[in-house]
Amino acid sequence: MTSIRPLPELLINQIAAGEVIERPASALKELLENSLDAGASDISVMLEAGGVKLMRIRDNGRGIAKDELAYALMRHATSKIASLDDLQSVASMGFRGEALASMAAVAQLTLTSRTADAPHAHQITAIDGQLSAPAPASHAVGTTVEIRELYFNTPARRKFLRTEATEYAYCEEAFKRIALSRPDVAFSLQHNGRTIWQLAAGQDELKRVTQFLGADFGDAAVAVSRHTANLSLDGFAALPAYSKSSRDAQYFFVNGRFVRDKVASHALRLAYQDILHHQRHPAYAIFLTMPPAAVDVNVHPAKSEVRFRESQAIHQFIFHTVQQALAIPAQGATSAPSTPSVTATQHNFNLAQNNAAYQIWEMQKHAGQSEVASGKWESNTAITTTDISISRVTPSTDHTTDEHPLGYALAQLLGIYILAQNQQGLIVVDMHAAHERIVYEKLKTSLDAEHVATQPLLIPVSFYADALDIATVEASQEALQMLGFDIAPLSPTTLAVRAMPVMLKQSEAEHIAREVIAELREFGASRVLTERRNELLSTLACHGAVRANRILNVTEMNALLREMEQTERSGQCNHGRPTWFQLSLNDLDKMFMRGQ
Numbered sequence: 255m256t257s258i259r260p261l262p263e264l265l266i267n268q269i270a271a272g273e274v275i276e277r278p279a280s281a282l283k284e285l286l287e288n289s290l291d292a293g294a295s296d297i298s299v300m301l302e303a304g305g306v307k308l309m310r311i312r313d314n315g316r317g318i319a320k321d322e323l324a325y326a327l328m329r330h331a332t333s334k335i336a337s338l339d340d341l342q343s344v345a346s347m348g349f350r351g352e353a354l355a356s357m358a359a360v361a362q363l364t365l366t367s368r369t370a371d372a373p374h375a376h377q378i379t380a381i382d383g384q385l386s387a388p389a390p391a392s393h394a395v396g397t398t399v400e401i402r403e404l405y406f407n408t409p410a411r412r413k414f415l416r417t418e419a420t421e422y423a424y425c426e427e428a429f430k431r432i433a434l435s436r437p438d439v440a441f442s443l444q445h446n447g448r449t450i451w452q453l454a455a456g457q458d459e460l461k462r463v464t465q466f467l468g469a470d471f472g473d474a475a476v477a478v479s480r481h482t483a484n485l486s487l488d489g490f491a492a493l494p495a496y497s498k499s500s501r502d503a504q505y506f507f508v509n510g511r512f513v514r515d516k517v518a519s520h521a522l523r524l525a526y527q528d529i530l531h532h533q534r535h536p537a538y539a540i541f542l543t544m545p546p547a548a549v550d551v552n553v554h555p556a557k558s559e560v561r562f563r564e565s566q567a568i569h570q571f572i573f574h575t576v577q578q579a580l581a582i583p584a585q586g587a588t589s590a591p592s593t594p595s596v597t598a599t600q601h602n603f604n605l606a607q608n609n610a611a612y613q614i615w616e617m618q619k620h621a622g623q624s625e626v627a628s629g630k631w632e633s634n635t636a637i638t639t640t641d642i643s644i645s646r647v648t649p650s651t652d653h654t655t656d657e658h659p660l661g662y663a664l665a666q667l668l669g670i671y672i673l674a675q676n677q678q679g680l681i682v683v684d685m686h687a688a689h690e691r692i693v694y695e696k697l698k699t700s701l702d703a704e705h706v707a708t709q710p711l712l713i714p715v716s717f718y719a720d721a722l723d724i725a726t727v728e729a730s731q732e733a734l735q736m737l738g739f740d741i742a743p744l745s746p747t748t749l750a751v752r753a754m755p756v757m758l759k760q761s762e763a764e765h766i767a768r769e770v771i772a773e774l775r776e777f778g779a780s781r782v783l784t785e786r787r788n789e790l791l792s793t794l795a796c797h798g799a800v801r802a803n804r805i806l807n808v809t810e811m812n813a814l815l816r817e818m819e820q821t822e823r824s825g826q827c828n829h830g831r832p833t834w835f836q837l838s839l840n841d842l843d844k845m846f847m848r849g850q
C-alpha cells in the first residue's frame with residue numbers, strides 16, 4: 255500500500271473526462287452548448303474521421319477575453335454561475351465549468367476567440383494539460399474550438415471508440431438534438447470535407463423538425479401546444495400510423511436541453527397507449543418549458559437527466575396535452591396530407607356534436623330497441639339528422655373542408671372493407687376495426703359519466719360457474735352494475751346474465767360475462783375499474799363491434815363513417831392498427847400512369 259496523496263491536476267481532469275467526454279459526440283454536444291450559451295446565431299461544425307481526428311466548432315457568439323482564455327480551460331472555472339442560488343435556477347446549458355478542461359486533458363485543444371471590444375483575436379493551445387501563452391490570432395468576433403486526436407494520451411479509452419462511421423453517426427445525432435431545439439440559430443455540419451447539413455437561421459419549428467425527422471413525420475404529425483402560467487409544451491407528435499420499431503425518433507427537451515427522462519417518456523407512452531400497438535414506439539419532438547428553479551439539471555455529469563421538483567404535475571401536464579392532441583377525430587387523424595387539418599373550433603364543434611348525438615342515441619336505446627346490432631344502425635341514422643340540426647345552429651366557418659371528410663359509402667368489399675368516396679378520392683375503411691374503436695370510446699365515455707346504458711335480456715342467459723366465480727360475482731355487484739351488467743347466481747353452480755350494456759351483443763352474453771368475471775376474479779373490482787379498465791373495455795368493444803361478413807347497406811355504412819368522424823382516436827383501432835386510409839385521385843392516376 256502506498257500513502258494517500260493528492261492526484262495531479264491532469265489526472266483529475268482525465269478522470270472527469272471519463273464521465274463527461276465519453277466519445278467524440280459528447281465533446282461535440284458540450285462545444286455546441288457553449289456556443290449557444292455565448293449567444294451565437296451561427297454555428298459551424300467540421301469533423302474528420304468521425305470527430306476522433308479533428309473536431310472544429312466555430313461560432314459568432316460573444317467570445318472570450320484574452321485574460322480569460324486560460325480560465326476557460328481550467329477545471330471548475332465558469333462564467334455561468336457564481337453561487338448556490340445561481341445553480342438552483344440555472345438557465346444556461348453549461349454550469350459545471352469542466353467540459354473544456356476535460357477535453358483539454360484528453361486531446362490537443364486550441365481555443366481561438368475574440369470579443370467585440372478586442373482589436374483582434376487570441377489563441378491558446380493545451381497539450382497534455384500544458385497551456386501555451388495567449389498569442390494574437392485572426393478571427394472574427396466569436397470563438398473557434400479545435401480538438402485533435404481525442405484520447406491520444408489515454409489509449410485504454412481510445413480503444414473503446416467504435417468505427418469512424420459509428421462515431422460520426424453519434425456526432426450527427428448530437429448535432430441534431432441541439433439543432434432541433436434552436437430553429438432560430440443557423441447550423442452547418444461537415445464531415446471529411448462534405449457538407450451534410452446546412453440549416454438557415456429563423457426557420458419555423460416544423461420546418462426544422464421535418465428536415466431532421468423527414469417529410470413523412472411532418473405529414474403524420476399533429477401540433478402539440480399548451481401554455482399555462484408556468485408550463486409550456488410545444489412541438490409535434492406523430493399519429494400512430496407513423497410509429498417506429500425503435501425509440502430513435504423520440505426527442506424530448508426540457509428548457510431547450512435534450513433529455514432522456516423517465517417521467518416524460520412514461521407520460522408520452524401513456525398518451526399513446528390506447529392507440530399504439532404495444533410493440534411500436536411513438537415518434538415526437540416535444541419541448542417542455544418551465545421555470546429553471548422547478549427542475550434540477552445537476553443530476554448527471556453529462557446533464558442528460560433532469561429531476562422535476564413536481565414530477566406528478568409534470569407527468570399529468572404532458573400526458574393530457576399529448577393525449578388531447580392525438581385525440582382529434584378522423585378528419586385530422588390522417589396520414590393523407592391532402593386532407594385538411596382540424597382547427598380548434600372545428601374540433602370543439604365535433605365534440606359538441608358527438609355529445610349531443612350520443613345523448614339522443616342513449617334516449618333511443620332507453621326507448622327500447624330490441625335487436626342490438628340493428629338498433630345501433632338505426633340510431634346512427636338519427637345521429638346524421640342531429641348533425642344537420644346542429645350545423646344550422648352553429649355553422650362551421652371553414653368552407654375549405656369537405657362537409658364529410660370520410661365521404662360517402664360506395665360499396666362493401668368482401669364483407670371486410672367499406673369503400674367510400676370523398677373530395678380527394680377513395681377511402682378504404684376496415685369496418686370491424688373502425689366500429690370497435692367507436693364502441694370502445696363510447697364505453698369509456700359512458701363509464702366516465704357513470705352511466706352505461708343497460709339492456710335487460712328477455713330471457714336471462716345462464717351458464718355453469720364454479721364456486722370462485724359465484725363468490726366473485728357476489729362480491730362485485732357494485733362494479734358489475736357500473737359496467738352495465740346484472741349478473742346473479744341462480745344456483746350454487748349456475749350464474750345468469752339478466753342485463754348487459756346495450757352497446758354489446760346479446761348473442762355473446764355468456765362469452766362476455768365470462769370475460770368480465772375472469773377479470774374481476776384475477777384483479778379485483780377496484781383494479782378492474784381503474785388500471786385494468788381500458789383493457790377490459792377494449793375486449794368488450796371487440797364483442798360489440800360489427801363482424802366481418804355482416805352485410806351493411808349504404809345507410810348503415812354512411813352512419814359508420816359519420817360516427818368515425820365524430821369519435822376521438824377513430825383513426826386507429828384499439829390495438830393501434832389504422833382503421834382507414836385515403837387513396838387520392840393523384841395516387842390512382844399514378845397507378846394508371848395517367849398524364850405521364
Ligand SMILES: Nc1ncnc2c1ncn2[C@@H]1O[C@H](COP(=O)(O)OP(=O)(O)OP(=O)(O)O)[C@@H](O)[C@H]1O
Nearest residue numbers: 288289292326332333348349350351352353354397
Ligand atoms: N464558445 C464559447 N464562447 C464564449 N465563451 C465560451 C465558449 N466556450 C466556453 N466559453 C467560456 O468558457 C467557460 C468554460 O466552458 P466549459 O464548457 O468548460 O464550462 P461551462 O460551460 O461553464 O460548464 P459545463 O462544464 O457545464 O459545460 C464557460 O463558462 C464560458 O465562459
Ligand SMILES: [Mg+2]
Nearest residue numbers: 284288348353
Ligand atoms: Mg460548457
